[in-house]
Amino acid sequence: MGVVVHLWGLDGKPSIISPESVALFWLLNDIKTNSEITVVFSNNTDLSPNQELPILINGSKTICGFSSIVSTLCPSNSALESALLQFAQDQIGALTQYQLYLNRNNYDGFTRKIFACLLEWPLWYNTPLKNRSLARQRCETLGYFSHPDDQDHVDFNVDQVDDLVQSKAYKLTKASKARKEELLKSARFNLQFMNRLSDQLQSWLEARDKLEARDQVEPRDQLLAADYLVWANLFIQLELPDGELVREHLNRTLGKERFQEVVERCKKLSEAGSQLEQREPSFTERGNAAMSVYYALRRMVAL
Template sequence: MVDYELHVWGCDKSISVVFPECLAAAWLVTTCIPHEKINIVTSSNTNLSKTGVLPVLLTKDVSYEGFGPISSFILSEFSGKNVIETKDLAQSAVISLIENKLVRVHQFNLYSNLKNYEGYTRKQFKKYLPFPMMYNQPLKLYNVAQDQVRMAGLLPSPPGLFGVFSGSSGPHDEVDEETSEVALSALHERQMTAKSNKRELLRQSKNSLKCLNYLGEILDDIVKLNHQLNPHRPDDTFALIFNESKISVAELLLFAYIHSLTYDGLPDHAIHDYIRLKYSSFADFSQTKINELNQLLDDSAIQPPNSSQVPNLINEVRYRLGY
């Protein structure tokens, strides 16, 4: 008998890489809850959540929204048999590092990096949502990501009175200071285009290097913590940080973000290559754990939404009317 239903972003039996918290929540429930008691539904329907955020865990009486509340409930109900709880300051520090810093790298990689945004992220919403929501949702997330990435210092603030708060309406709206120049001939137009493309490439390269340095600072802290809590390990060895045999909530969330950042389906592999080159032991161990956790998902009850859970126009109207 199914007692719990976890709703996540995704399509059919595939959980979205765009939303790491959904993947982390799916790993958590399949690790802690007997498979016959849990369904994972790739509904991509934020109306099922009071806060408009997925993942959401539905029980008979209460819903839990977001990875933090879901993990707290699961570990209280199932006593952390396979996952250790977030009780000490070190675990809380890692979660804070992920939620306040690593998430900005994730936003940069999937939204501010136009190669990834145009070549992967935006296309995924055509799988998750029907017309016309498939256009509005990625643009809304793009604008939120741009503002937050700018506030983290990974992108320059746009010109204007309000700086980082001036917003943006799309990935191609940043106007170059020389775009007002008028082409005098076909040759001049080609030269202007080539010059503009070169400036844009240099700008993107500069921003990407800044993001990699920011990521490096985060991973340095995680590797340092691993050595501090496990001094018996060789310096070039990475393993579970808080317990030799049980994964922690913090590590589930960490590996979900690493999986997204290094996903093979992304057109730009700069972050994947950077982590592999500079943090090879961490990269190897992370990939091993990610494979193990994904194997649990292969055996679990992932299913598409039923007709009332699909985020289409008819259900949207019903939701707005309170049905």
């Protein structure tokens, strides 16, 4: 039995809902391995012990996460390479989670909707809420603004008039003020995100240049697993509804030439045809309510 890799994706392509799925799909198409690899876009996190994709299954062995999978397929002996990968995963990856789940325009305009294509009901409704909560924990240092699906958020209904407390006109004024305050908070946190993104990316690029100088290779000739992960994160951020704002900011802060190199690399990888064998997920591999209950019961029994 060959190696099977499960990713987030649809119609033969990885979904930009998952930077690790995009990065691994790109990397697998570029490298040569001793194993026959089959890609399955199952969109089913229940297959994973840590409830995340991607995963690699080889017989009875399951490997979870981008870094663990690439360490198995193409191990590196360089501590700096490992540090670059960890930085990309922890720091830049957290910022992509912010854009996907905590940026209101992106979340309402894209993230919520794409899960309806990737999953069946009720998973397509619950999964983005769960991921949003996890993203909030990862991005707590960025700050957070209220959103209609937060437990502590209360929508103001202008039709519910409490004449004993305040007039309808006062309530309307209060609601308008609250909306303006929320927009200001959103703008402030998004600006904070932009600054963090350019700072973190600049730090990563400087470390990447030091590695190239140490190895005495031509710039960007030696590709690392960390490169694919950074490109995938940036590709996703540029594809989201607020992607043009990210594009303008990075073009200004990184410099037009350096930023254009990254954009061209992302474009080339995203448009390249896949050389990997693919198959449809089986019923037990597919994310659906029945199998979700089954895997939940298995986890309970294992406790």
